[in-house]
Amino acid sequence: MRPAKPTLTGQELEIMKVVWKLEKATVRQVYETLLERRRIAYTTVMTMMNILEQKGYLQKQQGDRAYVYQPTQPQSQVIRSMVREFVDRVFNGSAEPLLAHLVEDRHLTEKDLDEIRKSIKSARKSR
Amino acid sequence: MRPAKPTLTGQELEIMKVVWKLEKATVRQVYETLLERRRIAYTTVMTMMNILEQKGYLQKQQGDRAYVYQPTQPQSQVIRSMVREFVDRVFNGSAEPLLAHLVEDRHLTEKDLDEIRKSIKSARKSR
DNA sequence: CAATACGTACTAATTAATTAGTATGTTTGA
DNA sequence: TCAAACATACTAATTAATTAGTACGTATTG
Structure with missing residues (x-):
């Protein structure tokens, strides 16, 4: 099991910054944002966001189509x-x-x- | 090849702190110091110090018996x-x-x- | 001098971090 | 309706970080 509040690693922080900025976001939204800066795979972003959910930094809820993730902490x-x-x-x-x-x-x-x-x-x- | 000045990771920093404190040190000296705080193997310290040398943070010179390492930067x-x-x-x-x-x-x-x-x-x- | 301690090189196991592919199912617009 | 786009679950490859073991040689000392 993962510890309650493990530290954010480098890439995780990048993703969190995007989600904080957008307040809530789908994988695709984060993906599109990151794409502006560098090449990355959609599934990479998804994996990271799921890890962030496991770590307790993000919460997901079923949205219209895709899950919508939002930060658990400011x-x-x-x-x-x-x-x-x-x-x-x-x-x-x-x-x-x-x-x-x-x-x-x-x-x-x-x-x-x-x-x-x-x-x-x-x-x-x-x- | 390793980049010229890669960042220090967590454990590497701990070792550097000891060497800075002692000004120069053998693997054994660092090992003994770290032992006061936690269990660690002699060879682990040696490996880390060699990595620090490769990364350019430490320099080693032949000492009386063992290599003596010293920081390359303050x-x-x-x-x-x-x-x-x-x-x-x-x-x-x-x-x-x-x-x-x-x-x-x-x-x-x-x-x-x-x-x-x-x-x-x-x-x-x-x- | 022989046993023990010490030193180094080389190798390796484990875990975390980072990145991405595949399979499969759902939605949607031409 | 049906092909393209989208979504997710599951798996996996790669690299870095961390820790340590083994083999082997040298030094020391009782």
Whole structure:
């Protein structure tokens, strides 16, 4: 049996992104979307989506003709736990060094930090 | 042939962390260190370290008895590119949403942000 | 020096990840 | 209606990742 919430692998994440974007989608819809970027077989997408269902990330229901899949969790929540795992794995759980790296890489500006500062304050209020 | 700088996988990163810590190390040293945390075979460590050498992350030289392995790149540099890849993969390259997640997760405090702010300023000066 | 520990090369087993084919049944439009 | 398109279930091939075993040689030490 598969564990309850196994991590999303690379290709699985790609598919989830499409489904989140579309809110709900058939295999064909996802297939068409992915085709715009690269060559892939219809059945490959189907297999992946079924695995995602087994993993608990997607839910399917009978639609007009084909199954319609939809995410079981919002994107933000899933990504949050991916970040948490990454921080655990790479930085042993502390986010600060990650920040340092982001800054060094010039991905972050002072303006970004102001944004963040604000959001911290409001988060604190709502606690 | 292997690509020049393939990404580090989970277990490979664990081994690299040990070697970075020790600065240079034999298979046995890494093996002993990993043993403290979990059961693993000596040859497993050796295999992994040889793969890391093929991938260009480690360099080996003949030591007194055994080969001595050392990192070809500093930890900070490797981790920086792991962060970059993660940001690309999960956030399509923009770091800001990553920040938002870190904050929401309360991994980040205002104090952290002050630290970062300072480091941005000094980075700017040295540009 | 002989037994034991150590080191390396080579091989291999297992599992996960990725991609896709085939068989078969349903729907639909010309 | 019937051929083409579509859908799904089932199976499978390929590659990567992870873990480890075996054979064999060298070093060490009691």
